[in-house]
Amino acid sequence: MLLLTCPCCGVTAEETEFSPGGEAHLKRFGPGSSDDDYETYMFQRKNPRGVHFERWRHAYGCGKWFLAARDTMTLEVFGTYPAQTTEPPPEIIAKIKQKRPEWEGFK
Amino acid sequence: MSDLAQSALPGAEFEGFVTIREAGLQGMVTLRADLAAKPVIKAIKDATGCAIPKQRRVTLGEAASVAWMSPDEVMIFCAHDKAASIASALATALKGSFATVAVVSDARAVFSVQGAAWRDALAKICPVDFSTLSEGDIRRTRAAQVAAAIWVSGKEEATLVCFQSVAGYMFDLLSTVSAKGSEPDLYRLPTETS
Numbered sequence: 537m538l539l540l541t542c543p544c545c546g547v548t549a550e551e552t553e554f555s556p557g558g559e560a561h562l563k564r565f566g567p568g569s570s571d572d573d574y575e576t577y578m579f580q581r582k583n584p585r586g587v588h589f590e591r592w593r594h595a596y597g598c599g600k601w602f603l604a605a606r607d608t609m610t611l612e613v614f615g616t617y618p619a620q621t622t623e624p625p626p627e628i629i630a631k632i633k634q635k636r637p638e639w640e641g642f643k
Numbered sequence: 644m645s646d647l648a649q650s651a652l653p654g655a656e657f658e659g660f661v662t663i664r665e666a667g668l669q670g671m672v673t674l675r676a677d678l679a680a681k682p683v684i685k686a687i688k689d690a691t692g693c694a695i696p697k698q699r700r701v702t703l704g705e706a707a708s709v710a711w712m713s714p715d716e717v718m719i720f721c722a723h724d725k726a727a728s729i730a731s732a733l734a735t736a737l738k739g740s741f742a743t744v745a746v747v748s749d750a751r752a753v754f755s756v757q758g759a760a761w762r763d764a765l766a767k768i769c770p771v772d773f774s775t776l777s778e779g780d781i782r783r784t785r786a787a788q789v790a791a792a793i794w795v796s797g798k799e800e801a802t803l804v805c806f807q808s809v810a811g812y813m814f815d816l817l818s819t820v821s822a823k824g825s826e827p828d829l830y831r832l833p834t835e836t837s
Contacts, residue, residue, distance in 0.1 A: 544713065544714050545698065545714065545783075546698055546699070549771070549784070552770055553785060598713035598716075599713055
């Protein structure tokens with residue numbers, strides 16, 4: 537079970553109060569982009585065994601979207617942060633690096 | 644209109660190890676706006692006499708209470724027949740700014756859970772550690788399968804707000820979990836240790 541802290545309302549709750557929204561930090565390729573870029577944006581998703589960044593929504597609480605960094609294998613949550621960020625904040629990266637020295641990084 | 648107004652389950656009541664009571668007609672107005680904006684703070688103050696509540700808190704006024712629902716939403720509890728006038732006062736005051744006001748009195752149902760063991764009853768259906776809530780807190784969560792907001796409205800009382808469409812489900816649910824003899828005793832007070 538995941539315990540997530542919603543950065544919008546400060547509540548720490550278990551995962552049934554949230555709804556998952558898939559991979560975070562996707563860059564949109566819309567009209568005018570190449571077919572390859574569009575296909576990658578639309579269909580290609582990371583599916584790592586380890587550190588992963590995800591979108592979550594506090595569906596039964598304040599209703600806001602936020603982002604979470606967690607380990608898909610151990611279910612350890614490294615941190616949650618606002619949805620209005622285009623890449624993981626440095627403090628989250630530092631925390632992951634400290635706990636998972638072998639992690640290859642966000643990019 | 645007002646003489647036709649009827650709450651979700653008029654008079655519904657269940658006596659278990661806590662008392663479940665449908666709270667009757669309750670005026671409710673939701674306001675979505677930037678809660679840090681000065682015009683919004685002033686509009687709420689003028690319409691209800693209440694300050695903007697802090698995160699997950701409820702501020703009490705004489706005629707109305709204001710509850711924090713999300714970073715950009717508050718719910719105003721008031722008398723049922725006052726909801727429309729409070730809503731129109733807010734709408735007038737916030738005209739032109741980025742805000743929405745809606746009277747939701749008849750879209751919600753309100754239950755009161757009275758008794759020292761209300762935490763025990765609600766802990767069976769909500770994924771919440773109720774020992775973290777104190778009087779004046781409000782927590783939005785789920786109760787079994789439906790969304791609910793739980794306001795700690797008194798020392799031994801909680802007020803639960805849910806959608807009117809699930810009022811029957813909620814009443815049956817609350818009655819089931821508060822049946823006598825089914826107390827989980829999770830939040831037994833330290834002084835009561837046997």
